[in-house]
Amino acid sequence: MADVNEIVLAEPRGFCAGVDRAIEIVERALAKFGAPIYVRHEIVHNTYVVNDLKSRGAIFIEELDEVPPGATLVFSAHGVSKEVQREAERRGFRIFDATCPLVTKVHVEVAKLHKEGFEFIMIGHKGHPEVEGTMGQLDSGIHLVEDVADVARVQPGQTERLAVVTQTTLSVDDAAEIAAAVKARFPNVREPKQQDICYATQNRQDAVKVLSPQVDILIVVGSPTSSNSNRLRELAKKLGTESYMVDSADELLPEWFEGRPRVGLTAGASAPDVLVQQVIERLRALGAQTVRKMDGVQETLKFPLPKGLKLDA
Structure with missing residues (x-):
């Protein structure tokens, strides 16, 4: 039970x-x-x-x-x-x-620096659509690195004008480690003024860092294809908290919670709140008495819609 x-x-x-x-x-x-x-x-x-x-x-x-x-x-x-x-x-x-406008920001930066003769090292996951989109801003000159080992193997055409860009949904800590390896190998590399990892990815990872030590297990609501959701689960595990990612409440298994009375719950940036509420209901059925919300950053950012989508009154 x-x-x-x-x-x-x-x-x-x-x-x-x-x-x-x-x-x-x-x-x-x-x-x-x-x-x-x-x-x-x-x-x-x-x-x-x-x-x-x-x-x-x-x-x-x-x-x-x-x-x-x-x-x-x-x-x-x-x-x-x-x-x-x-x-x-x-x-x-x-x-x-x-x-996402934060991905577009990376695309704009790539186009601008390319005109100035820069080549790029991109930190990201091969095959992810965001990485394919960013690398596809240029015909050549963007070199993908997925980990520190890749940094040693990458062979840019020149090293005088080299810039780093990052997939927006990476682990903040992993990306920093890879960026440090890039800087060690290419000391003159140009780093983004503001890091490319998006505010939401950063905030959700920061919240997991605070939450993990307070709970016995962490449940992340997110789909297997969601990069930022996967990073949340990995981060909790790295911090020593047992962690599982579920696409829906049906995937929760009672045995996960044996001897683990305090359950942390988060959701990736692409997971709707209705799924979180369903997980809460399922956990109540498994005995949860109280639901407490952590203090954390309140996000108020809103992006404008493209022209041509106003609905006629």
Whole structure:
């Protein structure tokens, strides 16, 4: 029998401003133009969100040739390469770009420094759509490193003008370690004025650092494809707290909680609050008596929507 007694909620947790905006872009496009609306790649990495939008008429595709001529197309929050952008424009789609503005900031920086003759070392996960989008801003000159060992192997064309960029959803500590290795090998490397890891990723990781020592186990609500959710689970484990990631409350197993009365609960930046509430209900069924919210950063950032999505009154 599970021994759950108290739930401690991380603060902040769940949706960030970029995810809010991306989902709202798809919802508004559906309301204004009607179904179907095509979305390149999962709008955000969350199964519940994607299934909900599918049920309302969003069609998720990976290749642009799956989109009929004249259709409305939304680019996901992770961003796309220049090639995908050009191809979509060439095909004449009505395009709305839901790329998170913090990812766009990295793209703008890459374009600007490229004009000044810079090459780039990108810290990120190979195959992640955000990494593909950022690396696809240029035809060449961006070298991906996934860990410290990669830094020793990377061979830029020149080292006088070299800059570092980072995927926005990495582990803050891991990225700092890799960036330090880059700096040690290339002392003149240009680092971003403000780190590329986004405020929401940073805040959720900071909250887990505070929460982990206070609880016996940490549950992270997030989908397996969500980079920032995976980092939260890894961080708690690194701090010595048993941690599991679940896509929904159904995945909670009572045996996880044996001898672990205090349960920490957080959610990745792409996980909706409805899933957190369902996990709380399931934990109550397993014996939880109290729910306490940690003190934490209050996020108030909101990003504007693209033009052309105002709903007529």
